[in-house]
Amino acid sequence: MSLVVQKYGGSSxxxxxxxxxxxxxxxxxxxxxxxxxxxxSAMGDTTDNLVDxxxxxxxQPAAREMxxxxxxxxxxxxxxxxxxxxxxxxxxxxxTGSQAGLITDSKHGRARIIDVTPGRIExxxxxxxxxxVAGFQxxxxxxxDITTLGRGGSDTTAVALTAALHxxxxxxxxxxDGIFTADPxxxxxxxxxxxxxxxxxxxxxxxxxxxxxLRCVEYAxxxxxxxxxxxxxxxxxxxxVVSEGRTLDLASGLFSADRxxxxxxxxxxxxxxxxxxxxxxxxxxxxxxxxxxxxxxxAAAIFQTLADAEINLDMIVQNVSAASTGRTDVTFTCPMxxxxxxxxxxxxxxxxxxxESLLYDDQIAKxxxxxxxxxxxxxxxxxxxxxxxxxxxxxxxxxxxxIRISVVTRADDVEASVQAVxxxxxxxxxxxxxxxxxxGR
Amino acid sequence: MSLVVQKYGGSSxxxxxxxxxxxxxxxxxxxxxxxxxxxxSAMGDTTDNLVDxxxxxxxQPAAREMxxxxxxxxxxxxxxxxxxxxxxxxxxxxxTGSQAGLITDSKHGRARIIDVTPGRIExxxxxxxxxxVAGFQxxxxxxxDITTLGRGGSDTTAVALTAALHxxxxxxxxxxDGIFTADPxxxxxxxxxxxxxxxxxxxxxxxxxxxxxLRCVEYAxxxxxxxxxxxxxxxxxxxxVVSEGRTLDLASGLFSADRxxxxxxxxxxxxxxxxxxxxxxxxxxxxxxxxxxxxxxxAAAIFQTLADAEINLDMIVQNVSAASTGRTDVTFTCPMxxxxxxxxxxxxxxxxxxxESLLYDDQIAKxxxxxxxxxxxxxxxxxxxxxxxxxxxxxxxxxxxxIRISVVTRADDVEASVQAVxxxxxxxxxxxxxxxxxxGR
Numbered sequence: 020m021s022l023v024v025q026k027y028g029g030s031s032x033x034x035x036x037x038x039x040x041x042x043x044x045x046x047x048x049x050x051x052x053x054x055x056x057x058x059x060s061a062m063g064d065t066t067d068n069l070v071d072x073x074x075x076x077x078x079q080p081a082a083r084e085m086x087x088x089x090x091x092x093x094x095x096x097x098x099x100x101x102x103x104x105x106x107x108x109x110x111x112x113x114x115t116g117s118q119a120g121l122i123t124d125s126k127h128g129r130a131r132i133i134d135v136t137p138g139r140i141e142x143x144x145x146x147x148x149x150x151x152v153a154g155f156q157x158x159x160x161x162x163x164d165i166t167t168l169g170r171g172g173s174d175t176t177a178v179a180l181t182a183a184l185h186x187x188x189x190x191x192x193x194x195x196d197g198i199f200t201a202d203p204x205x206x207x208x209x210x211x212x213x214x215x216x217x218x219x220x221x222x223x224x225x226x227x228x229x230x231x232x233l234r235c236v237e238y239a240x241x242x243x244x245x246x247x248x249x250x251x252x253x254x255x256x257x258x259x260v261v262s263e264g265r266t267l268d269l270a271s272g273l274f275s276a277d278r279x280x281x282x283x284x285x286x287x288x289x290x291x292x293x294x295x296x297x298x299x300x301x302x303x304x305x306x307x308x309x310x311x312x313x314x315x316x317x318a319a320a321i322f323q324t325l326a327d328a329e330i331n332l333d334m335i336v337q338n339v340s341a342a343s344t345g346r347t348d349v350t351f352t353c354p355m356x357x358x359x360x361x362x363x364x365x366x367x368x369x370x371x372x373x374x375e376s377l378l379y380d381d382q383i384a385k386x387x388x389x390x391x392x393x394x395x396x397x398x399x400x401x402x403x404x405x406x407x408x409x410x411x412x413x414x415x416x417x418x419x420x421x422i423r424i425s426v427v428t429r430a431d432d433v434e435a436s437v438q439a440v441x442x443x444x445x446x447x448x449x450x451x452x453x454x455x456x457x458x459g460r
Numbered sequence: 461m462s463l464v465v466q467k468y469g470g471s472s473x474x475x476x477x478x479x480x481x482x483x484x485x486x487x488x489x490x491x492x493x494x495x496x497x498x499x500x501s502a503m504g505d506t507t508d509n510l511v512d513x514x515x516x517x518x519x520q521p522a523a524r525e526m527x528x529x530x531x532x533x534x535x536x537x538x539x540x541x542x543x544x545x546x547x548x549x550x551x552x553x554x555x556t557g558s559q560a561g562l563i564t565d566s567k568h569g570r571a572r573i574i575d576v577t578p579g580r581i582e583x584x585x586x587x588x589x590x591x592x593v594a595g596f597q598x599x600x601x602x603x604x605d606i607t608t609l610g611r612g613g614s615d616t617t618a619v620a621l622t623a624a625l626h627x628x629x630x631x632x633x634x635x636x637d638g639i640f641t642a643d644p645x646x647x648x649x650x651x652x653x654x655x656x657x658x659x660x661x662x663x664x665x666x667x668x669x670x671x672x673x674l675r676c677v678e679y680a681x682x683x684x685x686x687x688x689x690x691x692x693x694x695x696x697x698x699x700x701v702v703s704e705g706r707t708l709d710l711a712s713g714l715f716s717a718d719r720x721x722x723x724x725x726x727x728x729x730x731x732x733x734x735x736x737x738x739x740x741x742x743x744x745x746x747x748x749x750x751x752x753x754x755x756x757x758x759a760a761a762i763f764q765t766l767a768d769a770e771i772n773l774d775m776i777v778q779n780v781s782a783a784s785t786g787r788t789d790v791t792f793t794c795p796m797x798x799x800x801x802x803x804x805x806x807x808x809x810x811x812x813x814x815x816e817s818l819l820y821d822d823q824i825a826k827x828x829x830x831x832x833x834x835x836x837x838x839x840x841x842x843x844x845x846x847x848x849x850x851x852x853x854x855x856x857x858x859x860x861x862x863i864r865i866s867v868v869t870r871a872d873d874v875e876a877s878v879q880a881v882x883x884x885x886x887x888x889x890x891x892x893x894x895x896x897x898x899x900g901r
Contacts, residue, residue, distance in 0.1 A: 076543050088540060099513060106520075118604070
């Protein structure tokens with residue numbers, strides 16, 4: 020008997036019928052002889068609607084209250100999911116993040132888990148019931164206030180519970196069949212990959228792939244816990260996110276629903292492709308600090324200012340200084356939501372930094388090519404830039420890591436860029452990928 | 461400085477604008493020098509919508525999960541209300557029933573408060589903040605599961621907090637200007653009464669008046685705590701619910717918003733009318749047990765059966781036995797929602813009770829005349845039945861208490877009955893009553 024943590028995203032429980040379908044899947048897993056703990060996100064567009072309501076009431080909603088508000092979403096989905104399971108003759112009890120022992124720091128809206136004390140969950144399992152846990156939320160250790168882990172945090176809840184309960188696997192159910200070589204909504208020929216390493220998944224998630232939450236992958240890698248990404252709309256085998264050497268004991272019957280597909284999962288380990296996939300991100304803004312004096316300490320002053328304002332920077336580029344002026348331009352990208360805060364922080368520090376002006380642009384896209392294999396394969400960069408050039412895409416910024424190349428282009432060029440790179444690396448599938456639900460998570 | 465508990469019903473916080481209006485009223489009370497604790501219901505139709513969702517998912521939703529689901533409603537309203545107050549420059553923190561120390565038994569859907577430990581609320585007050593407490597909900601002492609107090613339970617939350625905090629008054633804000641001599645939606649000439657006793661209010665609430673929850677009035681009477689029923693849509697003085705002798709220190713400035721109206725409230729104490737009002741209830745069903753053997757113990761068997769099934773009975777009538785048959789008919793009313801359960805329980809006990817058949821009718825209305833003054837005024841019954849007869853209303857059942865007469869009529873006759881009785885006792889106002897919101901609570 021295995022202990023499985025199953026996480027269902029918002030599109031998997033978008034309405035009453037979807038909730039009942041998910042309930043059947045959970046009960047099947049239980050009846051196949053496994054213990055199941057379920058983590059669930061808010062139904063469909065609930066979270067967006069709650070955010071809209073908050074914005075109608077307040078121009079800048081108080082962070083503590085925003086968390087209290089948003090956690091109503093999972094409260095609804097977990098209660099109705101428990102009802103639906105109950106109707107199938109299996110005991111199910113819903114638990115808030117607080118009740119499930121998800122202890123966090125007190126940073127509202129982006130709390131980090133500092134402890135998991137799942138006593139009530141273990142008691143429910145012992146009593147033969149299926150615990151349904153609210154994703155995305157916890158309770159602050161010091162203030163006892165309700166916190167949220169940030170958008171998409173339900174994945175992190177699931178992985179944290181998997182670790183705390185020493186569960187065998189964490190299954191993340193979503194509206195696509197697994198991890199794809201690109202977003203199938205942008206690149207219809209994207210191919211599902213049966214297996215991907217934590218490192219590749221981290222780069223994809225950090226660069227815009229929405230299927231898995233970045234912190235969830237970090238957490239899973241730290242504890243070397245396999246994540247199995249699957250669709251709640253099909254019985255397809257999905258994608259395993261695991262460490263590079265690890266093989267999961269697929270013969271254990273843990274994935275009994277896809278016995279037929281096992282050979283495929285096992286077989287592809289040997290033919291690991293060079294490239295894991297193409298990610299894109301439309302959520303960033305680009306800020307250029309124009310005319311910074313080209314002398315030691317100037318960049319440090321800029322980035323200290325941004326760090327003090329708690330802006331997460333992504334790409335940073337400094338152009339070569341024009342000898343005639345002794346000044347240079349520094350450009351960085353950050354989440355669009357932080358763009359105005361970044362501009363304000365820099366304006367306040369204008370005297371210290373001594374720049375001439377600021378440029379802001381949020382009509383950009385970041386397109387990234389990710390693959391552990393590119394480390395040892397020359398020519399990847401050349402193929403990448405040739406593909407973009409042939410598609411007529413202008414590259415505005417470039418950034419690389421050992422297993423990734425990213426460029427910033429115009430937002431309008433995102434589809435052309437992703438498709439061009441995807442084709443150039445031979446990732447195209449024969450048919451079109453299936454997308455089951457909406458865009459909700 | 462007084463401590464005021466203000467409760468706002470669902471129609472008072474139906475949308476973002478209503479929430480902002482309520483926030484201004486709360487901040488005004490605070491700025492007038494009072495400490496304020498707020499209890500809030502779910503916004504507008506939220507609770508109904510959540511019930512609909514549960515019914516879509518499950519034919520008979522699990523009670524524990526129904527409570528978890530419904531408590532999401534207040535979570536939303538309290539969070540956005542706290543945001544709106546925050547925007548007016550005053551600290552406000554929302555608290556769930558559990559966080560506010562509302563400790564209940566574990567009867568899901570109709571939990572009773574067994575203790576109130578409002579430590580976090582007192583701490584918030586001490587820190588100068590306005591605590592916003594979720595109405596209608598608590599946490600079970602033994603299971604630590606979330607409970608609800610039953611529909612309309614937010615009134616009870618407010619009164620329980622008023623008692624536990626030793627607050628000076630409990631203000632119940634709703635969508636009408638106070639307690640009326642009849643439902644203004646049924647009898648447009650209904651008059652608002654400035655003052656009413658706990659006993660009269662209990663009879664009105666028990667017989668269909670929706671403005672105050674019955675248990676809230678019982679609770680207030682037990683602790684002799686004044687309730688002030690007011691509209692959140694106007695600054696009118698409202699209705700005081702108090703014990704018969706008690707006068708509230710209105711000169712304390714507690715009701716500073718209606719200084720001008722004070723004389724009216726004070727003045728009417730002396731001219732307390734004989735009749736408090738006319739209540740009506742369309743929520744009952746009538747069950748007749750036909751052909752019960754007319755011998756000792758038969759009625760006891762019927763009512764034990766119904767008690768075992770946890771049916772709350774209201775009116776009970778037994779007709780005189782026809783000497784020829786030795787059998788009689790027993791008729792009772794109960795909440796419409798319990799009607800089918802009552803029939804099933806009686807059918808199961810048919811052998812024990814030995815009746816011939818069961819009749820069921822939910823197209824009935826109960827119309828009640830309530831007034832402490834009727835005890836000492838002869839002729840009240842005569843006027844009551846004359847008025848109904850003149851209006852052509854057929855009376856199907858009659859029940860009386862010291863301060864109430866109730867009849868059951870056809871549901872279609874409810875308006876004619878209420879209006880006829882209301883006029884016959886000289887309760888009609890000159891103009892029409894103002895109803896501000898919808899029918900939500």
